[in-house]
Amino acid sequence: MDHNIFTPEAAFTLDELEARFPPRDLPDGARVTRFGPSPTGSMHIGGLYTSLVSRRVAHQSGGVFYLRIEDTDKKREVEGTTGLILASLATYGLSPDEGEIEDGKEEGGYGPYRQSLRKPIYQSCVRWLLEQGHAYPCFASAEELQALRDAQAKHKVPPGYWGTWAIWRDKTAADVDAALGAGQPFVIRLRSTGGRDERITLPDTIRENIEFPANQTDVVLLKADGMPTYHLAHVVDDHFMRTTDVVRGNEWLASYPMHAEMFQLFGWAPPRFAHISPIEKNDGSSRRKLSKRSDPEASVGWYMEAGYPRQAVIEYLLNLIDGRFEDWRGANQGVSNEEFHIELERMNRAGALFDLAKLDSVSRDLVGAMSAKAVYDAALAWARDHATDFAARFGADAAYAQAILDIERHGERPRKDIVRWSDLPADIGYFFDDIYAAMQPATQAALAAIQPAAPAGMLAAIASAYDPALDRDGWLEWLRALGLSFGYAPNVKAFKAAPDEFRGHFGDLAGVLRVVLAGRRNTPDLFEVMQVLGKDRVVARLTAAS
RNA sequence: GGCCUGUUCGUCCAGUGGUUAGGACGCGGCCCUUUCACGGCUGAAACACGGGUUCGAAUCCCGUACGGGUCACCA
Numbered sequence: 001m002d003h004n005i006f007t008p009e010a011a012f013t014l015d016e017l018e019a020r021f022p023p024r025d026l027p028d029g030a031r032v033t034r035f036g037p038s039p040t041g042s043m044h045i046g047g048l049y050t051s052l053v054s055r056r057v058a059h060q061s062g063g064v065f066y067l068r069i070e071d072t073d074k075k076r077e078v079e080g081t082t083g084l085i086l087a088s089l090a091t092y093g094l095s096p097d098e099g100e101i102e103d104g105k106e107e108g109g110y111g112p113y114r115q116s117l118r119k120p121i122y123q124s125c126v127r128w129l130l131e132q133g134h135a136y137p138c139f140a141s142a143e144e145l146q147a148l149r150d151a152q153a154k155h156k157v158p159p160g161y162w163g164t165w166a167i168w169r170d171k172t173a174a175d176v177d178a179a180l181g182a183g184q185p186f187v188i189r190l191r192s193t194g195g196r197d198e199r200i201t202l203p204d205t206i207r208e209n210i211e212f213p214a215n216q217t218d219v220v221l222l223k224a225d226g227m228p229t230y231h232l233a234h235v236v237d238d239h240f241m242r243t244t245d246v247v248r249g250n251e252w253l254a255s256y257p258m259h260a261e262m263f264q265l266f267g268w269a270p271p272r273f274a275h276i277s278p279i280e281k282n283d284g285s286s287r288r289k290l291s292k293r294s295d296p297e298a299s300v301g302w303y304m305e306a307g308y309p310r311q312a313v314i315e316y317l318l319n320l321i322d323g324r325f326e327d328w329r330g331a332n333q334g335v336s337n338e339e340f341h342i343e344l345e346r347m348n349r350a351g352a353l354f355d356l357a358k359l360d361s362v363s364r365d366l367v368g369a370m371s372a373k374a375v376y377d378a379a380l381a382w383a384r385d386h387a388t389d390f391a392a393r394f395g396a397d398a399a400y401a402q403a404i405l406d407i408e409r410h411g412e413r414p415r416k417d418i419v420r421w422s423d424l425p426a427d428i429g430y431f432f433d434d435i436y437a438a439m440q441p442a443t444q445a446a447l448a449a450i451q452p453a454a455p456a457g458m459l460a461a462i463a464s465a466y467d468p469a470l471d472r473d474g475w476l477e478w479l480r481a482l483g484l485s486f487g488y489a490p491n492v493k494a495f496k497a498a499p500d501e502f503r504g505h506f507g508d509l510a511g512v513l514r515v516v517l518a519g520r521r522n523t524p525d526l527f528e529v530m531q532v533l534g535k536d537r538v539v540a541r542l543t544a545a546s
Numbered sequence: 547g548g549c550c551u552g553u554u555c556g557u558c559c560a561g562u563g564g565u566u567a568g569g570a571c572g573c574g575g576c577c578c579u580u581u582c583a584c585g586g587c588u589g590a591a592a593c594a595c596g597g598g599u600u601c602g603a604a605u606c607c608c609g610u611a612c613g614g615g616u617c618a619c620c621a
Contacts, residue, residue, distance in 0.1 A: 038621050073620055142619085158548060159617065187619055213549065223619040230621050253550060254616035277552080277614085286613060319570090323559025326570055348559080351614070355557050358571050368584080413584045476580080491580090510580035522582040 005186070005226040010123030014266075017121065021110050021240040030063035032244045035089075035096065036234075038070045039081035043088040043300040044292055045354075046249065046278050049317050051094045053276065054247045056342050058097075063244070067099035068237060069114040072227045088300045092310050110241040115233050122228040125236050125266070126188050126221055134193075134265045135221055138168040139179040139186045162192065162216040169218060188222040190231075194261065202260055204253075205245065205274035205344045215257040231255060235262040243271045247344070250275040250351075274344045277351035279320065290354055297354065307382040307421025309370075311337065312363035318342070319362065320352040333369070360419045368416035372406035375418065379405075382421040390425045393432045400532075404431050407528045415524060430518040431533065436541070443519040447512070447545065452504045454512045458486045459546035462513070466542075468535045472527050483509040516545045 012020075024032060033054035037047050051065075058065040067089070071077050083103040089095050098108030106113055115122075129135035140148075144167070152159045168176075169191065179186065194214030201211050221232040228236070238246055252259075253275045263270040280287045281295055290298040297303075303313050314337060318325040321342050328340050367375060376398065383391035394401050405428075408415035418424065429435040447454070462482060470478060480490040487503030489495035495505035514523050517538065523529055530538050 036621090040621080070621065076620065138619095145618090156547085185619095207551080210550070217617085220619050225619080227619085229619070233621095249615090250551075251615055251621090256550090275551095280614080282557095288614080319558065323570080326559080330570090350552050352559095353557060355571070358558065361571050408584080415583055417583050479580085505580090507580050514581065520582095524582075526580060 005188075005222060005224065006123050006127070007120055007226065009120035010127060012121065012124035014125065014128050017124065017240055021242065024064070024242045026064070027062045029061055030244075031058050031061040032064045032066070032242055033058045033247055034066045034068050034099075034238070034241065034243055036068045036070045036237075036248075037081075037085050038073065038076070039078060039085065040073075040076045041078040041081055042292060043081075043085050045290060045298055045300055045303075047085070048088065048092060048094065048300050048313070049279060049320070050247055050249065050276065051089060052092075052314065052317050053274075053321060053342065053344070053347070054245075055094050055096075056338075057245060057247065057344060059338075060341055064097050066108060066110070066241065067096035067101075067113060068241070069100055070230065070233065071114060071116045072223075072230070072233055074116070074225075074227070084301075088304075091304060092300075092314055115237070116227070118233075118237070119226060119228075121240065122232055122236055123222065123226065126228075126232065129190070129221070129265065130188065132265075134191050135188050136169060136171075136191055136218075137176055137180075137186045138166075138189045138218070138220075139176075139184045140167055160217045161189065162218060163196070166218045185224045187220045187224055189218040190221055190258075190262065190265075192216050192218050192258075192261065193265070194257070200257060200260070202256055203272070204256075205272050206276065206347050207349060210253070210256075212257045215261045217258065219255075219258055231258060231262065235259055235266065235268075238271055239263070239266065239268045245272045245274060245344070247274045247276060250277050274347070276347060277349060279354050280351040281354050287351070287353060289351070297356065305386055305422070307379070307386065307423075308359065308363055308419075309366055309378055309421075312359065312366045315366065316359045316362045319358070320348075322346060363419050364416045367418045368409075368414045372402045372409050375405045375409075376402045379421040379424055383424075386422070387425060393434070394424075400431075403532045404428050407524045407532060417524075430520070433537070436519065439519040443515060446515050446519070446521075450508075450512055450515060452508060455486045455503065457546070458482075459512075459516060459542045461486075463539045463542035463546065466530075466535060466538055468531060468538075475527050475530075479509070480506060517541050 024030075026032070035047065035051045035054055037043070055065040057063075067086075069082055069085075082100060086095070086100065086103060095101070098110070099106065099113035101107045112118055126135060138161075140161075145161070148161070148165055148167070149159045152165065157165075166189070168189070192215055194216040196216070198214035199211055200214045201209050204210055219231050220229050222228055234246075237243075256273065256275070260270060278289045281290050292298045315325070315329065318337060318340060325337075325340055329337070332339065370378075376394075380391060380395055380401075383394055418427065425435075430439065462479075465478070465482065467475075467478070483506055484490055486509075488509040489498075489502040489505040492505050492507060495502050510526050511521050513526060514521050514529075517523075517526075517529065517533065533541075
């Protein structure tokens with residue numbers, strides 16, 4: 001039986017394909033996993049999640065993680081998506097070992113890794129199915145299929161192309177030839193072997209055994225344009241690419257029996273399947289899958305723009321995969337999270353709700369543990385892509401920028417106030433003179449509003465006597481004494497003991513200095529801020545304000 | 547609607563027949579303190595519901611309710 005949807009190259013026998021894609025030479029227990037995105041625009045956080053799971057599972061076992069581009073629907077394909085996917089994976093340290101490594105460039109012996117390039121392979125397999133009687137051509141039009149569904153609805157029978165409803169299933173060769181001769185478009189369908197009330201039990205790595213009704217649908221294998229459907233491509237590819245563990249979203253659970261049937265008809269041992277639950281989000285009183293359409297945080301690009309450290313995103317995801325990661329992290333400070341073993345068997349069956357506050361917390365801890373240099377490098381890289389004006393200032397004087405970032409970063413209890421790099425311009429902008437200057441109107445207003453008001457001459461007095469060579473204790477002692485001469489109690493206790501005798505206490509004085517030097521009342525340790533600003537800036541700012 | 551699947555604090559997880567049901571995030575309070583963070587202490591907060599089985603059930607069984615998924619020539 002020869003048809004016009006088959007390409008002339010589709011002439012491999014199954015044996016030839018077996019020889020061309022031999023079993024992989026890997027250690028015992030090694031797992032081969034894959035990520036199979038369809039290039040339809042952007043990279044979803046769920047894809048990152050699945051990739052993380054898959055890649056770790058493969059690497060932990062000495063196996064291979066590969067990337068397969070599932071571009072069998074040319075109508076939905078968006079140019080440039082593959083590059084974007086590759087970049088996203090690379091950003092988060094999840095680059096594939098095999099497959100399309102760079103846009104258009106492949107690595108590995110089981111390719112091509114782009115499904116549209118594997119047409120002859122799928123079609124050869126379909127030819128075999130046709131020869132075995134496990135598949136047949138179907139010429140039903142869209143209208144006929146719709147009529148079928150309407151009739152099924154009327155008879156209160158499950159919708160679909162199955163059993164006696166499968167109109168082309170048992171047509172004669174003459175009918176087929178006639179339709180072919182008339183040039184009618186057609187598809188190739190599976191001739192399902194599932195019995196009417198037959199039930200099957202299928203294993204799932206996460207859910208153990210699941211019982212289903214056997215598949216009865218004569219699913220489309222080859223579309224009218226000669227491209228395979230997901231179902232066929234999945235079975236053929238995961239067999240010939242020698243995948244050992246299919247990790248995919250649980251939206252595929254329903255078609256699992258169909259896929260299992262296909263593996264069986266081909267006579268191939270199926271891989272293990274792990275259907276993972278998607279990351280969800282609260283929507284009113286119910287929850288739903290994060291969607292690219294309505295949830296910006298569903299796109300990986302969102303995390304990159306916000307400047308979440310890459311490891312923060314990964315560790316947050318690791319938390320969703322296995323809550324014990326947190327304990328592990330606590331006990332293994334500074335160790336790469338790659339050391340943490342994840343187990344598919346232990347993954348949660350329910351979908352996890354996305355929690356931005358938790359991500360922020362993970363990120364805060366992570367940034368808190370980074371060196372100033374590491375923060376600087378990562379933040380600068382982010383700024384160059386997403387905040388060029390800030391990058392210019394930040395990059396101009398690396399030593400100054402790192403000194404800023406090092407404030408309260410050393411020591412046992414580093415400050416944890418940076419969550420994402422995009423916070424930085426607003427957080428530390430005042431260290432840069434032009435930004436500080438631009439803040440002046442607000443700063444003046446804030447200064448005027450301070451209660452108790454700063455006494456005349458105090459700022460000038462501080463400016464003229466400021467000695468950056470003093471150590472912290474010396475500076476504190478000096479400033480307390482100076483404050484006292486202007487009516488500020490050296491500490492809260494003294495102030496509370498005799499509130500009428502003082503203008504305010506040391507905290508009030510520090511507040512004034514903060515506003516003058518930084519344009520705000522909340523800053524890191526004042527001593528360090530002044531050290532980093534340097535005497536010239538401190539004096540200039542104090543003088544200008546006095 | 548059929549089928550599949552899920553349901554422990556608001557959230558993420560521990561817990562696999564006997565626990566005062568534990569931790570983390572978030573939230574409240576207190577302490578530390580030059581502000582803010584950090585850190586420490588502390589508080590509120592959960593086994594969806596109903597039946598069984600059992601001396602004993604968050605844990606096992608059945609049912610109910612409520613979520614989610616799926617029923618395309620999309621993946």
